[in-house]
Amino acid sequence: MKVLVLGGGGREHALVWKLKQSPRVTQIFCAPGNAGIAQEATCVPCDLKRLDSIVEAAIKISPDMVVVGPEVPLMLGVVDEMHRRGIACFGPTQAAAQLESSKSFAKAFMTRQRIPTPLYVQIHSVAEIRPALANFSAPIVVKADGLAAGKGVVIAQSKDEAAKTAKEMLEGSLGEAGRHVLFEECITGEEISFLVLSDGERVAPLVAAQDHKRIGDGDTGPNTGGMGAYSTATLIDEHMREWLLRHIARPVIAGMAEEGAPYKGILYCGLMMTAKGPQVLEFNCRFGDPETQPILMRLESDLLEAFEASIEGRVSDGVFKWSSDPSVCVVMAAGGYPGTPETGKAIHGLERAAELTGVKVFHAGTGESGGELVTAGGRVLGVTARAATLEAAVARAYEAVHLIKFDGMQFRTDIAHRRLKK
Numbered sequence: 213m214k215v216l217v218l219g220g221g222g223r224e225h226a227l228v229w230k231l232k233q234s235p236r237v238t239q240i241f242c243a244p245g246n247a248g249i250a251q252e253a254t255c256v257p258c259d260l261k262r263l264d265s266i267v268e269a270a271i272k273i274s275p276d277m278v279v280v281g282p283e284v285p286l287m288l289g290v291v292d293e294m295h296r297r298g299i300a301c302f303g304p305t306q307a308a309a310q311l312e313s314s315k316s317f318a319k320a321f322m323t324r325q326r327i328p329t330p331l332y333v334q335i336h337s338v339a340e341i342r343p344a345l346a347n348f349s350a351p352i353v354v355k356a357d358g359l360a361a362g363k364g365v366v367i368a369q370s371k372d373e374a375a376k377t378a379k380e381m382l383e384g385s386l387g388e389a390g391r392h393v394l395f396e397e398c399i400t401g402e403e404i405s406f407l408v409l410s411d412g413e414r415v416a417p418l419v420a421a422q423d424h425k426r427i428g429d430g431d432t433g434p435n436t437g438g439m440g441a442y443s444t445a446t447l448i449d450e451h452m453r454e455w456l457l458r459h460i461a462r463p464v465i466a467g468m469a470e471e472g473a474p475y476k477g478i479l480y481c482g483l484m485m486t487a488k489g490p491q492v493l494e495f496n497c498r499f500g501d502p503e504t505q506p507i508l509m510r511l512e513s514d515l516l517e518a519f520e521a522s523i524e525g526r527v528s529d530g531v532f533k534w535s536s537d538p539s540v541c542v543v544m545a546a547g548g549y550p551g552t553p554e555t556g557k558a559i560h561g562l563e564r565a566a567e568l569t570g571v572k573v574f575h576a577g578t579g580e581s582g583g584e585l586v587t588a589g590g591r592v593l594g595v596t597a598r599a600a601t602l603e604a605a606v607a608r609a610y611e612a613v614h615l616i617k618f619d620g621m622q623f624r625t626d627i628a629h630r631r632l633k634k
């Protein structure tokens with residue numbers, strides 16, 4: 213089978229790497245890919261923000277299946293477009309992807325379907341800010357309704373800060389994404405990424421993971437796309453998995469079908485495990501990045517078959533087989549990130565890191581210049597390791613990290629700290 217993966221980050225490198233292990237995948241393409249993906253797949257240029265550019269790449273390749281990595285093509289309706297052209301495509305339709313592309317859609321849907329989520333109010337104009345804030349006490353979560361490339365959520369420490377942030381969003385600081393704004397109750401607890409695969413009717417859970425969103429050790433400093441993640445059987449137990457399926461995943465899939473937008477693909481539930489039980493902070497309509505890297509390191513069954521099961525309506529519990537070994541991914545980011553990243557810096561030491569047992573280095577923002585591998589984005593590499601214990605996986609990942617060098621590199625030294633403490 214000929215497979216085309218859309219995207220060019222660490223998540224897509226992990227998807228390409230895992231799909232390639234399927235004996236049924238004979239050719240694999242990635243659009244646009246990156247320098248690391250280019251060592252494992254044929255990369256083709258593509259602008260993922262333009263449907264016509266994606267269609268052009270797909271027509272050229274004529275794949276048997278398209279796998280969509282990031283959210284923007286889903287929001288643009290790439291799955292609908294591929295289906296119109298008779299090409300099998302893994303992921304939700306544009307209507308179903310509103311669970312991620314519109315926070316107000318997701319919150320209203322959860323309220324209708326009685327899915328546990330923090331209280332919220334939606335506003336459309338500056339005049340509504342103060343009356344809406346009367347319902348909240350600080351800290352307050354301010355959310356842009358649309359996709360804002362990770363910049364759409366601010367935790368305001370006072371009502372004045374919430375009002376100022378909301379005004380800026382409504383006045384265009386995030387473009388169209390901030391046309392509508394939500395205020396949300398700020399809840400506390402431990403965040404867990406719980407992903408399921410669906411065929412529009414049935415669901416199969418993936419192993420859970422935990423992201424580390426802040427740039428600095430101890431969860432300090434500004435938010436990023438994710439500085440590392442790990443997956444281990446102790447994140448959620450059997451009883452909790454069943455609870456999450458019964459009270460969140462299955463009701464979402466049944467509700468979307470009932471409301472005329474059946475959901476196929478990966479549903480990423482961003483959860484806060486509060487003292488009162490799990491609450492949904494957000495849905496993503498795709499695999500998480502960097503969670504995908506450690507999750508797929510633990511997958512022992514054929515990913516292509518899981519994607520086919522979703523497309524063809526035959527998802528079952530047996531679709532995934534997982535290793536009990538924990539895994540961890542440490543993100544190495546460029547200097548300047550999460551602001552403007554320093555690009556063009558030569559990367560050294562990858563060969564030695566790749567020789568370590570149980571290690572896979574996934575590329576994200578990498579490129580080539582003058583025959584050298586160089587930094588080309590904010591998050592550069594996802595150094596991922598699997599081992600018999602979480603301690604061993606963490607030690608192995610950091611052993612690999614310490615072999616890799618580029619000017620300005622930044623990484624957290626405490627990935628998985630919450631579990632290691634426990």
Ligand code: GLY
Nearest residue numbers: 423438500501502
């Ligand atoms: N790791 C969070 C995300 O993929 O959105």
